[in-house]
Amino acid sequence: MYWSKYFIPTLKEAPAGTEAISHQLLLRAGLVHMLTAGVYTYLPLGYRVLKNVERVIRQEMNAAGAAELFMPCLHPLELWKQTGRDEVLKDVMIRFKDGRGREMCLGPTHEEVVTDLVKNFVQSYRQLPVILYQIQTKFRDEMRARFGIVRACEFIMKDAYSFDRDAAGLQKNYARMETAYRNIFKRLDLDVVVVAADSGAMGGKVSHEFMVPAEIGEDAVAVCGSCAFRGGASVLETAGGVCPQCGQKNLAKSPALELGHIFQLGVKYSAAQQALFLDEKGERQPIIMGCYGIGVSRVVAAIIEKHHDEKGIIWPKAAAPFDVEILTLPGPDDAEGVEPAARELYRALTEWGMDVLVDDRPDSPGRKFNDADLIGIPLRVTIGRKNMAQGQIEIKVRGTGAMVLVPQQEAGGRIKEMIAKL
């Protein structure tokens, strides 16, 4: 991809009224644009990041045996009345009447819809277990949207639902999902704390939240300053400031962002919606359910919150919109062949399967360097007239600042090696 043909509207200054670092960098790096409070457009670069996060999630979900589908966001309110959640969630639900006068809502979550689906197709224990998931837009009428895409009215969520014949099956799928979640966050370089949580309006008895300590967090976790211990905020009350792992009195409360939440729902929905199956004895039983959510767009904000410096974003490899940015600094007549060298390297790297962005804009070096730092692509390859006169190309790692000069012919190979090490 060539920058001059792409669409990356970077900003020199942070827009007024932005507080969170991730919010500022999302806007400054040209990743998102606000339409109205809590409603954002994902610009090409931000959309690439979103798709990368989704890819990681899909891979782990598929590996865990979940099947992807895609449910509607437009729901008849009638369905929600079956579980009474039209009342429970009425404050966050965006409701309206359609042209025929039917009461409708935009889905804030999908338990009712997926349960309705499954009850149509599952009649026997032989058809269980099954895990379904989707990555889809959710709508919540937040009274106070906050911190850019951290808490939005329209956002992307991965929601999975497990259906089992018994409690043992649920335990198994629950554990499987927890493992998948740990893998997902690890691959995205997010150091999550898993804590037992309240199930709230979702129902069920057991639930766990996946939290990442972050300044802008609206929840809290306990963090030990002396060892690697991290735990739920409740530890602070029970342990009274003494770390349960190392015994030091160095336990502190840290704000944290909730990125995922998994629930053992039991039969709350299946019973209310009559999602029943026949067991071996020929008796009708409600399906045992679990549900598993990840705030995909919030994960994007969390990654930025955790991976940036004063100059901009430092993308972890798995989320980065591109693997490599080639930055050209040709002279007026390009006697040194900067542009041809960039095109050749772009071709070679792309053939090797890398995603490459070439900043071919005819702008000043300062602007191009600063934009490169801002958008935070893991490797920056500078092809400039001075180094090219010596037949050399510069490669710099965004995260560490490590820089090497290599002969032009070896650049492709070196980049490949360096990418592999990230």
Place this chain on the structure above:
RNA sequence: CGGGAAGUAGCGCAGCUGGCUAGCGCGCAACGUUCGGGACGUUGAGGUCGGGGGUUCAAAUCCCCCCUUCCCGACCA
């Protein structure tokens, strides 16, 4: 939904105790000079001063109502 702050060019802001043609920086367009860390010069385009009402000879500026955004709190599957 309670409390606070703010809306002036695409972005960041000044002007506001009423007074000349609404200004600055960035960005944008053209030309020239530059060319490894947000270059320089010249010229130029770009505005319902958030909206409505009122006071006044005169309103970006004062008063009232509304809208929007941000922050704190309540809420948050």
